[in-house]
Amino acid sequence: MDIVSSGLLQRALLEVMVLGATCGALGVWLLHLRHTYAAESLAHAMLPGLVIAALVGAPLLLGAAGGVLAAAALIALAARDTRVGPEIAVGVTVTTAFGLGAMLATPDVPARLGELLFGDLLGTTTADLVAACGLGAVVGLALWAGHRPLAAAVFDPLAAPSLGVRPGRVELALLVLLALAVVAAVQGLGNLLVLALIVAPAAGALRLGRTIGMQIALAAALGALSGLIGLVASAELDLAAGASVALAAIVLWMLAALLGPRPPSPAGGTPRSLAETLSGG
Amino acid sequence: MSAPAASPAAVEVQGLSASYGPAAVALRDVTFSATGGQAVAVLGPNGGRKTTLFRALLGELPTASGSATVHGTIAYVPQTERSRLDFPVSALDVALMGAYARTSWYRRIAARDRSLARVALERVGLAERAGTRFGALSGGQRQRVLIARALVQDAGVLLLDEPFAGVDRTSEEAIMGILDELRAEGRVLLIATHDVEQARGWDRVLCLAGRQIAYGAPAETLTNAVLEGTYGEEIVMLDCGHRAVAIQHHSHSHNH
Numbered sequence: 385m386d387i388v389s390s391g392l393l394q395r396a397l398l399e400v401m402v403l404g405a406t407c408g409a410l411g412v413w414l415l416h417l418r419h420t421y422a423a424e425s426l427a428h429a430m431l432p433g434l435v436i437a438a439l440v441g442a443p444l445l446l447g448a449a450g451g452v453l454a455a456a457a458l459i460a461l462a463a464r465d466t467r468v469g470p471e472i473a474v475g476v477t478v479t480t481a482f483g484l485g486a487m488l489a490t491p492d493v494p495a496r497l498g499e500l501l502f503g504d505l506l507g508t509t510t511a512d513l514v515a516a517c518g519l520g521a522v523v524g525l526a527l528w529a530g531h532r533p534l535a536a537a538v539f540d541p542l543a544a545p546s547l548g549v550r551p552g553r554v555e556l557a558l559l560v561l562l563a564l565a566v567v568a569a570v571q572g573l574g575n576l577l578v579l580a581l582i583v584a585p586a587a588g589a590l591r592l593g594r595t596i597g598m599q600i601a602l603a604a605a606l607g608a609l610s611g612l613i614g615l616v617a618s619a620e621l622d623l624a625a626g627a628s629v630a631l632a633a634i635v636l637w638m639l640a641a642l643l644g645p646r647p648p649s650p651a652g653g654t655p656r657s658l659a660e661t662l663s664g665g
Numbered sequence: 666m667s668a669p670a671a672s673p674a675a676v677e678v679q680g681l682s683a684s685y686g687p688a689a690v691a692l693r694d695v696t697f698s699a700t701g702g703q704a705v706a707v708l709g710p711n712g713g714r715k716t717t718l719f720r721a722l723l724g725e726l727p728t729a730s731g732s733a734t735v736h737g738t739i740a741y742v743p744q745t746e747r748s749r750l751d752f753p754v755s756a757l758d759v760a761l762m763g764a765y766a767r768t769s770w771y772r773r774i775a776a777r778d779r780s781l782a783r784v785a786l787e788r789v790g791l792a793e794r795a796g797t798r799f800g801a802l803s804g805g806q807r808q809r810v811l812i813a814r815a816l817v818q819d820a821g822v823l824l825l826d827e828p829f830a831g832v833d834r835t836s837e838e839a840i841m842g843i844l845d846e847l848r849a850e851g852r853v854l855l856i857a858t859h860d861v862e863q864a865r866g867w868d869r870v871l872c873l874a875g876r877q878i879a880y881g882a883p884a885e886t887l888t889n890a891v892l893e894g895t896y897g898e899e900i901v902m903l904d905c906g907h908r909a910v911a912i913q914h915h916s917h918s919h920n921h
Contacts, residue, residue, distance in 0.1 A: 416752060529770050536762055539799075540748045543811075546723055546741040547818070548766030594798075595753050 392506055393619060396572070399508040399516050400611030400629055403569045404581050406520040408607025409527060409600045410565055411586030413558055416538045416596075421471075422559060423582050425478045427566045427575045429455030431485030434500045434575065439488065444500075445515065448567040448575075455481050456563070503574030503626035505615065512571050519568040523561055527600065530557065535596060573626050580630035581607055588640030606636050673701040673736065674821030674853045676722065680731030683721035690729050692717045697871055697880040701737075701821070701851035704844065706864035706883070709873035710896050715857040718873060719824045722855075737821025737853070740814070744827050745807035750800035756810045757795040760785050763817025778817065785813035789843055805836020812843055822853045829860065861887065 414423050433451020437444050455477055462473035489497040499507075527534075536544045537551035544551045562582075569578045585606035586599075593599030613636075614629030621628075675698065682693040692714040699705050707715050720726045722733050723741055740763075763785070764778035786795050789809035791802075799807060808828055815823050828844075829837050848854055848868075856867065864870050865883045872878040872886070872895040879891045 416749070532762075532765050532768065532770070535752075535754065535758075536765060538749060539752045539754055539759070540743060540762070542743045542747055543741045543814075545725055546739060547762055593753065599753065 393615070395508045395510070395513055396505045396625065397612065397615050399513050399572050400505055400615055400625075401608040402513075402516045402520050403565075403572060403578075404585065404607030404609070404611035404629070404633075405604040406516070406523050406607070407565055407569060407578065407581040408585035408589070408603035408605075410523055410558075410561060411582040411607075412589055412596070412599050412603045413527065413534055413538070414562060414582060415586045415590060416534075417555060417558065419555070419559070419562075420583055421474065423562055423566075424579050425459075425474045426452055426455065426559070426563055427570075427578050429459075429478045429481040430566065430570065431482050431500065431575055432488060433485075434570065435485045435488045435497070438500065444571050445567060448570045451481070451485075452563045452567060499574070500570075501574050501576045502624065503570070503572050503577055505572045505625040505629070508572055515568050516572070519564055523565060526557070526561055530554065531596070534558070573629065577626045577630040580633045581610065584630075584633035584637040585610060588637040588644075591640050591644045606640070607633070610636055673851060675700045675734075675736040676822055676853055676855070677734045677736075678722075678731070679733075681718075681721060681733050682729040682731055683717055683726045684729050685717075685726065691726075691875075692721065692873070693729075693876045695731070695871075695873070695877045697869075697877070699853050699855070699869060701853055702848055703869060704848045704854040704856060704867040705869040705871055706867040707855055707857045707871045707873060708859075708861060708864050708895060709857075712875070713873045713895070714875055715873055716826065718871075719826065719855070719857065722822075722824060735822055738819055739822040739824065740818045740820030742808075742811045742815050742823060742825045742828060744830055745804055745811060746831060747826075748799070748807075748811075752800070754799050755796050756786060756791055756799055756802065756806075756813075757782055759799050759810050760795075760813045760817050763814040763819075766818070782813070782817050785816040786810070788816065788846075789813045790839055803833065803836065805832040805840065808832055808836065808840060809843065812840070820852070823847065823855070825854065825856045827857055827859070829858065829863070861892065 411423075414420060430448050430451030433447040433449070433454065434444055435447070436442075437447020437450070458477045458481070459470075459473050462468050462477060465473075468476075486497070489500075533549045533554045536547050536549040537554040540547075541551040565582070566575070566578055569581070573581060586603045588606050589599045589603035593602045610633035611629055614632035615625055617623065617632065618625040618628035677698045678695050681695040682690050684690045695718060697705070707718065709715050717726065719741060721728060722735060723739060760782035761774055761778065763782065764774050768774050768778070783792070783795065786792050789812055791806060791809055791813070794802060794806065799810060802810065812823075812825075812828075825844075828840055832840065844854055844856070858864055865887060867883065869881065870883045870886050871880045872891055874895050874897070878894045879886045
């Protein structure tokens with residue numbers, strides 16, 4: 385199949401590369417702030433919103449946004465109970481939301497459930513593409529404008545306030561960006577696979593980049609490359625598009641972890657297990 | 666780089682009580698004042714609320730009663746193992762963070778601040794390590810980088826949290842030399858420490874155990890009664906005369 389000449393694939397390719405680059409760049413800061421769990425949770429907790437949107441025939445983007453907002457409100461509400469705490473609040477909310485979404489989906493829309501979970505890259509419309517590009521611009525601008533507060537909040541949260549940075553606000557802003565990214569990417573990648581493009585390229589870039597700027601650039605490149613490789617492979621080998629992209633991202637990350645430079649370790653000298661090598665820790 | 670001379674640095678704390686929430690007051694009845702050129706050792710056991718005092722002085726905690734007034738820019742110098750050693754920043758990058766507060770989000774850090782940061786690193790003896798990754802430096806070198814950052818902030822008041830913890834002998838002497846210089850320049854230093862012996866070398870000692878036990882010149886203040894009031898069961902009197910040490914392993918986790 386000639387990918388370049390097919391309009392359908394061209395749109396899908398552009399969409400996945402833009403999303404890959406955006407999610408990759410965002411992922412670098414999410415990993416540094418150790419918010420992978422929040423990323424996964426947000427992505428999963430929006431499922432009821434997506435299912436309801438699919439049931440009533442509303443745009444998925446709207447359902448995703450509603451789902452994220454509802455989940456965020458629930459998490460905030462549950463976390464206010466000090467006996468519960470934030471971690472459990474997230475866990476309970478996400479599981480509830482995901483279960484609710486799955487329950488709502490059967491038996492009326494079982495076919496679309498797969499699409500919601502795993503995305504429909506080949507169904508990318510021009511409007512989706514515009515939304516993805518808009519998101520990419522917003523995330524890029526925000527990361528550029530916020531790189532100093534982000535660095536202070538990650539590196540030294542205790543001293544950050546005396547440096548003029550409020551770590552709580554910085555983290556909240558990043559989570560809002562994350563929610564936007566997940567909402568925009570869910571149409572193409574689905575709410576399970578979007579996480580692969582947020583975590584894997586960034587994890588690889590953390591192993592390869594020596595400065596934060598280099599890490600962000602590398603993560604964006606790895607994300608776009610994952611999209612390219614995954615989509616071409618799926619077209620050539622007739623595999624599911626979203627899953628191929630996710631797998632490509634994971635394979636690139638494993639290559640970075642195994643073939644990249646040894647991460648600097650203060651202790652040094654001790655042999656590292658495969659698990660340690662892959663986790664970069 | 667000179668000390669802020671316009672208005673002399675000073676810390677005045679009057680009947681201060683601070684809390685993390687409405688439930689419980691974490692630190693109470695603190696009254697002391699320190700003026701430019703004074704180094705104050707802040708002594709206390711784990712949970713003695715040394716960090717709480719610092720956070721109250723930084724304006725990060727609501728004061729339940731009393732007041733804390735700081736004249737001059739205040740900088741917090743944390744323990745280096747509390748920063749993220751895996752984050753890819755160089756020593757110079759960290760020193761430059763001292764200029765963040767005065768740099769607009771859409772601008773690059775000013776050339777003047779860049780040279781300030783280089784001068785600050787030179788002052789702490791790390792000019793050649795400017796490009797080295799922060800996490801690859803030794804504990805003492807990292808501590809000196811964080812002091813350089815406070816210099817870039819042009820801080821008149823420095824709050825140092827256990828600056829000698831996990832620091833080798835050479836770096837300890839280097840840091841001591843820097844702190845002496847900063848004191849001579851008219852800055853106020855508050856130094857949280859576990860080392861009673863070292864505290865005797867500073868101008869004042871402030872003993873905290875949830876509340877203020879004592880404040881004053883070390884010679885008059887560090888009596889056995891005050892030390893027992895501060896450390897309770899943790900205190901160990903060593904045989905070399907007046908030397909006393911706290912024995913508990915250090916951890917801040919319960920302070921937050």
